[in-house]
Amino acid sequence: MKNIVILISGGGSNMAAIVRAAEQERWAARFNARVAAVISNKPDAAGLALARAAGIATAVVPHKDFASREDFDAALAQAIDAHAPSLVVLAGFMRILTPGFVTRYAGRLLNIHPSLLPAFPGLHTHQRAIEAGCKVAGLTVHQVTVELDHGPILAQAVVPVLPDDTAASLAERVLVHEHRVYPQAIAAWLVETK
Ligand code: GRF
Numbered sequence: 001m002k003n004i005v006i007l008i009s010g011g012g013s014n015m016a017a018i019v020r021a022a023e024q025e026r027w028a029a030r031f032n033a034r035v036a037a038v039i040s041n042k043p044d045a046a047g048l049a050l051a052r053a054a055g056i057a058t059a060v061v062p063h064k065d066f067a068s069r070e071d072f073d074a075a076l077a078q079a080i081d082a083h084a085p086s087l088v089v090l091a092g093f094m095r096i097l098t099p100g101f102v103t104r105y106a107g108r109l110l111n112i113h114p115s116l117l118p119a120f121p122g123l124h125t126h127q128r129a130i131e132a133g134c135k136v137a138g139l140t141v142h143q144v145t146v147e148l149d150h151g152p153i154l155a156q157a158v159v160p161v162l163p164d165d166t167a168a169s170l171a172e173r174v175l176v177h178e179h180r181v182y183p184q185a186i187a188a189w190l191v192e193t194k
Helices: 013-024 027-031 046-053 069-081 099-104 125-131 167-192
Strands: 002-008 033-040 057-060 085-090 109-113 136-143 153-160
Touching: 002 013, 002 046, 002 069, 013 027, 013 033, 013 046, 013 167, 027 033, 027 167, 033 046, 033 069, 033 085, 046 057, 069 085, 069 099, 085 167, 109 167, 125 136, 125 167, 136 167, 153 167
Parallel strands: 002 033, 002 085, 033 057, 085 109
Antiparallel strands: 109 136, 136 153
16 A cells, blocks of 8 residues: 655645545555545644544644754654655645755655746745736646755646735635645656556
C-alpha cells in the first residue's frame, strides 16, 4: 500500500478534497494508495477535525516547541515516517522547510501554490496579481525543491481576474480549482510512479 501523508496548517480544504477524491475515485483499489495520516504544525488547525471525522490518523508537531527549524523539521520527519510515506503532500502548510527535510523527501514531496508559477512565488499572491493588473491568476501543483515555490510543475489551472476582484474573492475562486486540480495531479503522480 502506498501511504500518502498530508501536511496542513489551517482549514485543510485541499486535504479534505484529496481525502474525498481518494474515497470517491477508489485510489486504494486502483492505485494501491491511501491517505494514511494528516499532520499539522498547528494544534488548532481546523483540518485536523476533518481528518479525524474521516477516520484518518492525525498528529501535531507544534513548531513553537522547537528552538530551530532543523529541530522542528527533524521531529516532523519522524512523525511523517511513522506512516512509511510514498508521498508527502503539503496542503496549506505554511512553514518553509529546511534543505535537509526537502532532500529527505526529494521526488515524493508535492505542494500547491496559489499562483501561476513562476509568477508570484511567496505570499499574498492574489493581492500582488491584482496590483500588477493581471487578467488571469491561478494555481500550480509542483514538486518541492530547496528553492521556495520553484520545483518541477505537475499541473496548473488558469482563473480569470475579474475587474471588481479583491484578494479574498479571487482566492475563493482559485480555491475551487485547487480542490479539483490537486487530487487530479496526485492521482496522475500515483499512476506514473506505480
Ligand atoms: C490555499 O490557497 C493554498 O493554495 C495554499 O493554502 C491555502 C489554504 O489551503 N497553499 P487549505 O484550505 O488549508 O487547504
